[in-house]
Amino acid sequence: MQLSLVDYVLWLASPICQIGVLVALFRRGFYKEYPYFFSYSVLQVLSTGWLLLAQHSVSLYFYGYWISFAIGVVISFAVLQEIFKEAFRPYEALRDLSVILFRWSLLVLVLVGGMWAISTIHAQGRGSITDIVLLADRSVRLMQCGLVFFLLLFSEYLGISRRHVLFGIALGFGLFASVNMLVATGMAHPGHTMLLRRINMAAYDVAALIWLCYTVLAPSRSTVLAAVRTQEWNAALEDARVPAGADSLLDSMDRTVERLLYPGEEVKVNVPAGTHS
Numbered sequence: 001m002q003l004s005l006v007d008y009v010l011w012l013a014s015p016i017c018q019i020g021v022l023v024a025l026f027r028r029g030f031y032k033e034y035p036y037f038f039s040y041s042v043l044q045v046l047s048t049g050w051l052l053l054a055q056h057s058v059s060l061y062f063y064g065y066w067i068s069f070a071i072g073v074v075i076s077f078a079v080l081q082e083i084f085k086e087a088f089r090p091y092e093a094l095r096d097l098s099v100i101l102f103r104w105s106l107l108v109l110v111l112v113g114g115m116w117a118i119s120t121i122h123a124q125g126r127g128s129i130t131d132i133v134l135l136a137d138r139s140v141r142l143m144q145c146g147l148v149f150f151l152l153l154f155s156e157y158l159g160i161s162r163r164h165v166l167f168g169i170a171l172g173f174g175l176f177a178s179v180n181m182l183v184a185t186g187m188a189h190p191g192h193t194m195l196l197r198r199i200n201m202a203a204y205d206v207a208a209l210i211w212l213c214y215t216v217l218a219p220s221r222s223t224v225l226a227a228v229r230t231q232e233w234n235a236a237l238e239d240a241r242v243p244a245g246a247d248s249l250l251d252s253m254d255r256t257v258e259r260l261l262y263p264g265e266e267v268k269v270n271v272p273a274g275t276h277s
Contacts, residue, residue: 003055006198007198010198010205012048013208014205014208015208017205017208018041018045018211021041022038024215024216030215034079034169036081036082037079037082037169039075039078040072040075040076043068044072047068051065073136073137076137076173077140079173080147080173084147087158087160087166088158141178141180141181142177142181144174145177145178147170147174148171148173149174151167151170155167161219165215167218168210168211168218169214172214173207175203175210176203176206179200183197183199
């Protein structure tokens with residue numbers, strides 16, 4: 001496969017950024033908090049180096065590409081769970097629930113991917129391992145997009161600043177996942193294949209640049225906001241676990257939501273009027 005200078009630039013930009021990501025993760029100690037993301041970055045750098053060396057051998061390039069691609073899909077699942085667990089780490093009352101939600105969402109995506117694979121095999125008359133890997137990759141991309149929307153909506157309540165490295169990791173994956181899914185849809189139709197591939201590589205380069213900027217410049221989790229939110233959420237959720245006598249389930253849920261969204265007002269209401277000393 002003959003590559004132009006533009007292709008080489010787009011191809012090599014991401015591993016160069018990810019080498020910087022690895023250095024930043026190691027120097028700032030983030031590799032201990034995000035070991036799977038660290039492993040993912042190592043894999044991407046090593047796989048690019050291998051593909052550069054094997055690009056003149058069709059068989060070595062083919063097997064090297066698909067093996068690294070499959071391993072990357074598996075590690076991407078682990079990175080997703082790592083981000084999800086880290087987001088809920090300060091909240092003991094939600095920790096078990098977050099794990100259950102992640103596993104059920106993963107199960108649903110596996111079932112949908114399996115049905116999609118069966119229908120594709122019957123419709124197109126082919127059933128290779130690469131098709132299964134591609135379907136698993138699309139499931140990962142879908143989860144990454146959903147994770148970014150989740151963090152955009154609930155980052156404030158989880159005590160995660162949008163400058164935090166956790167948000168940057170999710171943002172990079174979500175940006176690339178959204179473009180990758182659009183490119184995959186475009187690839188199903190003939191024409192503009194090279195342009196779509198370059199768009200896909202450029203999107204990954206942007207994601208790697210986002211990771212580099214966040215790992216180098218991002219502060220740690222906002223400890224003050226996280227501590228306040230942790231106490232509020234844990235207290236509200238622990239109260240919700242206790243039966244409230246004559247209160248209905250809807251009343252309990254409504255009271256919990258009010259405590260989570262308007263903690264300051266609740267404190268004012270609960271302070272008796274005659275307690276001034």
